[in-house]
Amino acid sequence: xxxxxxxxLELVANCGLPVHEIAAGDKLFLKGxxxxxxxxxxxxxxxxxxxxxxxxxxxxGGIVGEMALIDGNARCAAALTGEATKLIAIDRAAFLDLxxxxxxxxxxxxxxxxxxxxxxxxxxxxxx
Numbered sequence: 001x002x003x004x005x006x007x008x009l010e011l012v013a014n015c016g017l018p019v020h021e022i023a024a025g026d027k028l029f030l031k032g033x034x035x036x037x038x039x040x041x042x043x044x045x046x047x048x049x050x051x052x053x054x055x056x057x058x059x060x061g062g063i064v065g066e067m068a069l070i071d072g073n074a075r076c077a078a079a080l081t082g083e084a085t086k087l088i089a090i091d092r093a094a095f096l097d098l099x100x101x102x103x104x105x106x107x108x109x110x111x112x113x114x115x116x117x118x119x120x121x122x123x124x125x126x127x128x
Contacts, residue, residue, distance in 0.1 A: 004108040005061025011105045012040045015098060017088045028079040035068030037089040044085025050077045066109055069095060
């Protein structure tokens with residue numbers, strides 16, 4: 001597990017938000033949905049998909065749904081559980097509170113987003 005994932009787990013585990021248990025194959029959101037929250041994976045796996053293709057498998061300590069929560073736009077991909085999964089849902093108010101109280105949380109989220117952008121850029125460059 002990366003340092004950022006460990007930091008996210010520790011910060012979120014202590015914020016008092018409930019853990020939700022989701023069955024394998026359940027949807028968290030679909031492409032085009034409004035963003036009500038982002039999710040932190042406590043255990044299990046979430047698959048991020050676009051047009052039926054898996055873009056990323058997110059495991060323990062990973063996050064999904066952060067981009068739409070931050071910018072207020074619709075979801076740009078779908079997210080389904082790949083197996084039985086425990087998640088913490090973080091709505092916008094809780095996200096802003098975490099960012100204010102724990103600047104390391106904001107840095108960890110930014111790190112995840114930067115890594116995803118770099119990976120996407122590499123895939124586009126490989127396709128050219």
